Amino acid sequence: MAKVAVLGAGSWGTALSIVLADNNHDVRLWTHRQDQAEIINTTHKNEKYLEIMIPEKIRAYYDLQEAIQDVSAIVIVVPTKAIRDVCQQLNEILHHNATIIHASKGIEPETLKRVSEMISEEMDHYNYDDIVVLSGPSHAEEVGKRQPTTVTVSSLNDINAEIAQDLFINEAFRVYTSPDVVGVELGGALKNIIALGAGISDGLGYGDNAKAALITRGLAEIARLGTSLGANPLTFLGLPGVGDLIVTCTSVHSRNWRAGNLLGKGKKLDQVLDQMGMVVEGVRTAKAAHQFASQQQIEMPITNGIYKILFDEAKPKDVVDQLMNRTKREEMDDIATLLTERYSQ
Template structure:
């Protein structure tokens, strides 16, 4: 039996998830804050600017009325930029059922700069006791909207919630695993964008495949160190929302973080790069928060440190490369002993 689902956010990922959900027989209402955007969505049956070629069924409703998008729905899928998460949750909070039956699925990746909260914690901060979970993994909207094979993970505090979301989203082209490690999933999702910026910078600067492989490998080590210090599980960072999401974000030209990094590696400022990519580059927003978390938990994150200095202090990529390559000699994995 199909569910009533409200999707909060009408960008490329929101539309791609609407495609998955309508394919699975669910009734979908998509919210956007702009009436002009809603009008375009209705006319095109999708988002022609952000995800061209993906058409949704005529049964999909579009609205800028938050009450219509949320009230009475079985599931609320939140797909907004991390910088706008708190304000958006405040808009729909009054329409969430107080009995806690509605499931809120966070599909946004990032860390709130002021509070250093992951997105599911932001939702819980605004709506205490709400039924929150997170859906994440290597999943470019451009491929999901074409029904290309994609595998992802849902993390939840409650096993039954995770299984419900798994059943709602899963189909022959969209495989969903479950996990109890919500925090690890969220940390991996946010930090991989920062590492992808670094990988893009390496591409833009012409450093070659060896350097990129090293950045990905040492990047997952940094993500794991911080995630575990915060309470995440090591296994999560070797899974879909860790190494899986990192690989696809560092390797694909669908990745806005990688594309922005390429432009920065070619000498542009982060603002110029964001303007050219014309989409939200989450790694820029997560970089400062990641560095603050590294200091708070006393975790060594040299790649994240150098990315911050390039983005916000005007450091040249070649100088950052020199710093990374000439760091003190050390063993690769301190848990191994002779």
């Protein structure tokens, strides 16, 4: 049995806490809100985020120092905009060795840093190579109900990756390992942009044909940008890529899909975010990906179109029409080419 602190009591943090508790670990679930911690400890519910009973062995904490005391692993599951602040706090109070695992999906605008890079920058005693990322097709609602789920953990430190794998794996939650940290993180972050697009498509009343095209061409964009940044193109054909993309683009559990759906029905971004009441990572990531594409000179028409809808107030229907009327080209110039170039060298 291990002592594990899960930082972030949203839906995903709560679900991962349940997995850890099912594996008989001593789980401390930290929230920055004292009232939320008290509700969880009193009622064993976290209804705003996840409508499921929380095992009594999970203890919620408001005091961060108390939550991380003597833990062997820390799982960071806060929104990307809070990563630096939480890690700065950790840096001041964490005085023993603990495996750092993060399950947050996003990219920081302006700096264009992935989450593992942000963590290593803020944590004086943690190298980038030692941080573990957990990602894959995993709706919190289903994980919390112990429905079959498969994810990937990745680290340049094989021992830490195996520690994370052993912490989480059980009969309902299967965990694979991968050495491709860049690909695993980018797949988990960038799919949220395409999920916004899938929601917009459904909100406009388009059918499955349109959504299938959007998912497929979106995957090509993700792979194109990811490989330009050093990712293995095969990663995007696995769980952190196409797996996460499918589940996030096709389910009402996906808050990115739901936000896109509201945009497609004509609501403004501010209205959508107010109505959602939760963080929609795809919005923030779309800004970062737009910057990345420009910086890397990578063609990402779907991402750029969604960026225009979010930040330039472009009409969704106009953006779809522009995408459909782009210059004709061959399809097999993306992932197939990336794979050919990689393995023919």
